[in-house]
Amino acid sequence: MKTSFVLPADIEPLSRDPKATSPGRRINLHHSMCFGCGADAPVGLRIDVIAGEGLTVSASMKVEDWMQGGPGVIHGGLLSTAFDEVMGTSPLLLRMPVVTGHLEIDYAKPIPLGSTVQFTGEILGGVRRKVYTRAVAHLGDPQEPVAAAHGLFIAIDLEKHFAGYRDRAVHPSGHQNGA
Numbered sequence: 001m002k003t004s005f006v007l008p009a010d011i012e013p014l015s016r017d018p019k020a021t022s023p024g025r026r027i028n029l030h031h032s033m034c035f036g037c038g039a040d041a042p043v044g045l046r047i048d049v050i051a052g053e054g055l056t057v058s059a060s061m062k063v064e065d066w067m068q069g070g071p072g073v074i075h076g077g078l079l080s081t082a083f084d085e086v087m088g089t090s091p092l093l094l095r096m097p098v099v100t101g102h103l104e105i106d107y108a109k110p111i112p113l114g115s116t117v118q119f120t121g122e123i124l125g126g127v128r129r130k131v132y133t134r135a136v137a138h139l140g141d142p143q144e145p146v147a148a149a150h151g152l153f154i155a156i157d158l159e160k161h162f163a164g165y166r167d168r169a170v171h172p173s174g175h176q177n178g179a
């Protein structure tokens, strides 16, 4: 599949944290109201990301009618959200909290409503706080990818990064902090 994404020349290998989620198990959600993975989000993708061997992850997503973009096919922005979720969860194998810095998608084929998209992702390496990842999507035959993505995720201090926003956070009860 064609892509214009270029990895930096100084990229270094990264290692799985010994305490990371075991292969075959779901990587714990960061919070239940997340649009990408949260079970309590009123609208969302509810993607479970499964740890693989080494620095790999996998996930699947049924393409439901509300995800329609062009007639009969998935909206491209929604697919990019799914890639963001899959790749953004992978740095938890390093036990590293991250946010998305840069996301690039290559769309190869239309994805029909009713199909199930299978994702595989991997961490390619890092430079300082930057974690480079890649993911591929297919509809059942890994030799026939329908889309692929590259993501650059930046390690953050969770407390500091969200310090100014937590009073706006929405909780499963529907109330905001302090409301």
Ligand SMILES: CCCCC/C=C\C/C=C\C/C=C\C/C=C\CCCC(=O)SCCNC(=O)CCNC(=O)[C@H](O)C(C)(C)COP(=O)(O)OP(=O)(O)OC[C@H]1O[C@@H](n2cnc3c(N)ncnc32)[C@H](O)[C@@H]1OP(=O)(O)O
Binding pocket: 030, 034, 036, 084, 085, 086, 087, 088, 089, 092, 096, 097, 098, 099, 100, 101, 102, 127, 128, 129, 130, 152, 154, 156, 158
């Ligand atoms: C959905 C919310 C998820 C919230 C995360 C919660 C918990 C996290 C825990 C675990 C993760 C688990 C699951 C995550 C699941 C899904 C993933 C979805 C994630 C998202 O959906 S998250 C929302 C969208 N995301 C943002 O809301 C970020 C807004 N942004 C910023 O908050 C700052 O921008 C920040 C912090 C990124 C950097 O700011 P900063 O001041 O800390 O650091 P600085 O600028 O120095 O960048 C350091 C090095 O990154 C390079 N760099 C930066 N940006 C670059 C770019 N675009 N392209 C190329 N390189 C870039 C610099 O060039 C430098 O590189 P160098 O080391 O070489 O100098």
